[in-house]
Amino acid sequence: MSISIQMQLNERxxxxxxQDTKLGKKIIxxxxxxxxxxxxxxxxxxxxxxxxxxxxASVYRYFENKHRLLVYLLCWYWEWMKFSIDYxxxxxxxxxxxxxxxxxxxVDTSRRNTSIQFVDEDVLHRIxxxxxxxxxxxKQVDEENKEGFxxxxxxxxxxxxxxxxxxxxxxxxPRALASTLLEMANNHIYFAQHLPSLTDxxxxxxxxSQVEELLEDFAFGLLIRD
Amino acid sequence: MSISIQMQLNERxxxxxxQDTKLGKKIIxxxxxxxxxxxxxxxxxxxxxxxxxxxxASVYRYFENKHRLLVYLLCWYWEWMKFSIDYxxxxxxxxxxxxxxxxxxxVDTSRRNTSIQFVDEDVLHRIxxxxxxxxxxxKQVDEENKEGFxxxxxxxxxxxxxxxxxxxxxxxxPRALASTLLEMANNHIYFAQHLPSLTDxxxxxxxxSQVEELLEDFAFGLLIRD
DNA sequence: GTTTATTGGTAGTTTTACTATCGATTCGAG
DNA sequence: CTCGAATCGATAGTAAAACTACCAATAAAC
Numbered sequence: 040m041s042i043s044i045q046m047q048l049n050e051r052x053x054x055x056x057x058q059d060t061k062l063g064k065k066i067i068x069x070x071x072x073x074x075x076x077x078x079x080x081x082x083x084x085x086x087x088x089x090x091x092x093x094x095x096a097s098v099y100r101y102f103e104n105k106h107r108l109l110v111y112l113l114c115w116y117w118e119w120m121k122f123s124i125d126y127x128x129x130x131x132x133x134x135x136x137x138x139x140x141x142x143x144x145x146v147d148t149s150r151r152n153t154s155i156q157f158v159d160e161d162v163l164h165r166i167x168x169x170x171x172x173x174x175x176x177x178k179q180v181d182e183e184n185k186e187g188f189x190x191x192x193x194x195x196x197x198x199x200x201x202x203x204x205x206x207x208x209x210x211x212x213p214r215a216l217a218s219t220l221l222e223m224a225n226n227h228i229y230f231a232q233h234l235p236s237l238t239d240x241x242x243x244x245x246x247x248s249q250v251e252e253l254l255e256d257f258a259f260g261l262l263i264r265d
Numbered sequence: 266m267s268i269s270i271q272m273q274l275n276e277r278x279x280x281x282x283x284q285d286t287k288l289g290k291k292i293i294x295x296x297x298x299x300x301x302x303x304x305x306x307x308x309x310x311x312x313x314x315x316x317x318x319x320x321x322a323s324v325y326r327y328f329e330n331k332h333r334l335l336v337y338l339l340c341w342y343w344e345w346m347k348f349s350i351d352y353x354x355x356x357x358x359x360x361x362x363x364x365x366x367x368x369x370x371x372v373d374t375s376r377r378n379t380s381i382q383f384v385d386e387d388v389l390h391r392i393x394x395x396x397x398x399x400x401x402x403x404k405q406v407d408e409e410n411k412e413g414f415x416x417x418x419x420x421x422x423x424x425x426x427x428x429x430x431x432x433x434x435x436x437x438x439p440r441a442l443a444s445t446l447l448e449m450a451n452n453h454i455y456f457a458q459h460l461p462s463l464t465d466x467x468x469x470x471x472x473x474s475q476v477e478e479l480l481e482d483f484a485f486g487l488l489i490r491d
Numbered sequence: 492g493t494t495t496a497t498t499g500g501t502a503g504t505t506t507t508a509c510t511a512t513c514g515a516t517t518c519g520a521g
Numbered sequence: 522c523t524c525g526a527a528t529c530g531a532t533a534g535t536a537a538a539a540c541t542a543c544c545a546a547t548a549a550a551c
Contacts, residue, residue: 077404078403078404080403080404081404169402170402172398172399172402173398173399173402175459175460176395176396176398176399176455177304177306178303178304178306178307180459180460181459184459184460189460192463193460193462193463196462196463197462211465211482212464212465212466212479212482213465214462214463214464214465215453215463215464215465215466215479217463218452218456218463218464219445219449219452219483222448222449222452223445223448226444226445226448227441229402230444233401233406233407233410234401234406234410234415234419236419236422236423236440237418237419237422237440237441237443237444238438238440238441238444239437239438239439239440239441240438240441253438253441256437256438256487257445257487260486260487260490261482261483261486261487264486264490
């Protein structure tokens, strides 16, 4: 007997579900490693194929192009973050406590959850930090949005906005704050590592507690004004 | 007699100063138009050369690659925004008023200033909104940062942080707030246009006043707590 | 146990991202 | 007005990226 848990993602993102086959799983697993190593721009299906001892054409059977693969990986992370927020706030009453848990998940879901699968979530998180904005900063956003590529991200933002509304129903920008928290987390981790003068926080040895403090100060500073 | 005003930008960004020659100016002028039209990913030096009835090799004489051209264009805009903030806050005493002026420039410098040059700042602003994150989200950030590619952006952020400190010297995250305001402005304009569920504001017929209100609420909400 | 569908592998094409070379023109200094 | 340097255009070529079409092995279905 074997238990297999599948991550349910938008079917339009792939040509053939990579979670169904051995090669498909290898594509996911090693694309994460390779994108982290060389960056998304230098990443190609040919290099990936070489790494997994397969061929370019085989990879193209699963994904139309590398952009869709990137969106797929990001959706994987976002879906997982959403689950993490839902799961960890389930029996919590206090909205403030809920928001703290959400912020903690936003900053780094991989630290707080262990997965049973072939995906190295720690490396995936690095990809999210470095490459996430590229998912929707393209000339094809509107078409891709119509195809539902960003449903996962939008519904994640909606969940966070809902918690924000619980903390303060009168706050006029719950959705904007939600997306800003999501974007800020990645930005400030990235700034701390590469352009430190653009932030006040430090990220030492992957310790992201200061990012969490920053986001909490932001969120509660805006939501709770006496 | 002719007056020529030059925008002083990092010399490492180009091979030959495009502001010195007719072709160079055409490269700047039409690269802005073309990137806006087809997006940075699809933009190539060949297409640009065709548009200006020149050759690929000629364009390569000015810029090593399209990434450096993009950074050059963005630095142009940032430099200009910095000037606009300095100029418009010169005789203002009240720090709060200064910050309002800065936010107004962050949201859209092109609306508030007319330039004498061959650059269409309105189109350039669209590029900033859509493509700015790509400037530093690359595997080469650290090297490029060492070469001073992002000095303009960092010094712009510093100026804004300075104003933030004047408004509230006790606020613990002035630099983070400054970069967040810069990033947020672009993000929420982009969201309003392409992924509206990620924001609460609307951008109707290029009216960016709601973005300004959002940023003001953010900034003052965090800086002024009674 | 043969047919059929699915999978993986080979071999191309077109486009991108450059580099090198060579004339032709232009533009300023003497 | 002329010489020389700078600038530009034209052509050609290369390596890699981004795909496509087609073929072969094999597993599943009847």
